[in-house]
Amino acid sequence: MGYPIPAHLIRIANLVPFNERDFVMKSSAFNPNMQEEDLASKITFGLERISEVFKTLLWAKAKVVGLSPIQIQIGLFVAYHRAELCNVSHLAKEFNVTKPTISDAVKILNKKGLIDKDYSASDQRSYTLQLTDSGRKLVREVGDFADPLRDLIGHKDEAELSRFFTTLSELIYSLNRTGVLTVQRTCFGCKFYDKESEEDYCKLLQKKLSNSDIRLDCPEFENRN
Amino acid sequence: MGYPIPAHLIRIANLVPFNERDFVMKSSAFNPNMQEEDLASKITFGLERISEVFKTLLWAKAKVVGLSPIQIQIGLFVAYHRAELCNVSHLAKEFNVTKPTISDAVKILNKKGLIDKDYSASDQRSYTLQLTDSGRKLVREVGDFADPLRDLIGHKDEAELSRFFTTLSELIYSLNRTGVLTVQRTCFGCKFYDKESEEDYCKLLQKKLSNSDIRLDCPEFENRN
């Protein structure tokens, strides 16, 4: 994968080569020179910028409401997902952190009176998170944190968005298959999904799925095993 | 923007309404019910998942090489951008953190012998970051942190990627215009960019730019003022 570094890049990268091998560098999506020749690198770089946007927007909202980013993420997740998924273990997988990290954040949310622990499940080691009244109130105020982005997306025409979504949803499913994203709830990985003669079909809704019918976070999702 | 909550969502969301107003909630991109009817919400949700991917991949690499995520980001940025941009103030804007946060990370990178401070600039308050030999060596090892994503993107066909990139690049520029992303180096915001009769043109390279010629991080970028 190594390739010779063009002269102008050596200047840009402040590379002062100390031997011949230094002229060969590995391909990186964050090397602008790479981006010039490889569309996948360009897109990777762009998606990294979008990732910065989420970081920024989440922090901005966090400061306004007096919570931390992970606390907001937990609150929003609990508000919109079935109880079965609202436990420490699942949240750790969902947000790619360890259980102690979730445990800490939950402790604070609990202390602030925003969530309750519900031990009524069959497994006595585990509990389910539930929003309190003030928790629900707060969630309603933070659910729009990504709206500056969503609004800009909304300005584009339907056909363009539909194509974009198709690529994005397939990408997310492939990230799951290769183990990068440990959880997801897309149609492609659901046991109710069926591909009949090149067409996507949901056996639960009993209907054919168009590109934009595909869900990334279906409430009825169940893992295929 | 409020709308009535469908009955099945009340179950899913564990909403135990305590008064009439509770039946009306604000639209949120993180509400799966919203995602069913609004493509912009679906895409926003999807991009948030991609954002998690970057977080995961960066942390995974960080553990392997014994650096922190922000330290890796700084190292990669310095490796591939002109000295002019490699100072504390710019890095803070680039990665959406405060100057003390960058200052801390730089102190550690410096202590580890990975970067040097170059005070030779005209402004004596400021300095420029430069990679040391071992810094460059390390950067070569971390530049591929996003490759699990880049590889999956690379499997798609050129035409699909080209369309995806067009939407993505316009989105990034609009994020900059609306002040969400404070820095970017896309053609659209560059002083060498010209739009002649519906066609993109670079006055520096003196050539017409096709969709995928548009750069997100051009080394020659200069702000239009």
Added chain:
DNA sequence: CCCTATTAATTAGGATTCCTAACTTTATGA
């Protein structure tokens, strides 16, 4: 039925991130 292995969550301890506020030094500009 017991016993081991696994799983859920927590605690403890520590490095780092990240903030705000205050400060030093240098540059800018009226």
Added chain:
DNA sequence: TCATAAAGTTAGGAATCCTAATTAATAGGG
């Protein structure tokens, strides 16, 4: 010249996030 702004640091503190070890409960053989 002098006020203002800007670059970076320091100080202090909350939160993130990790690993490793712990407690308690469940699950699966034999």
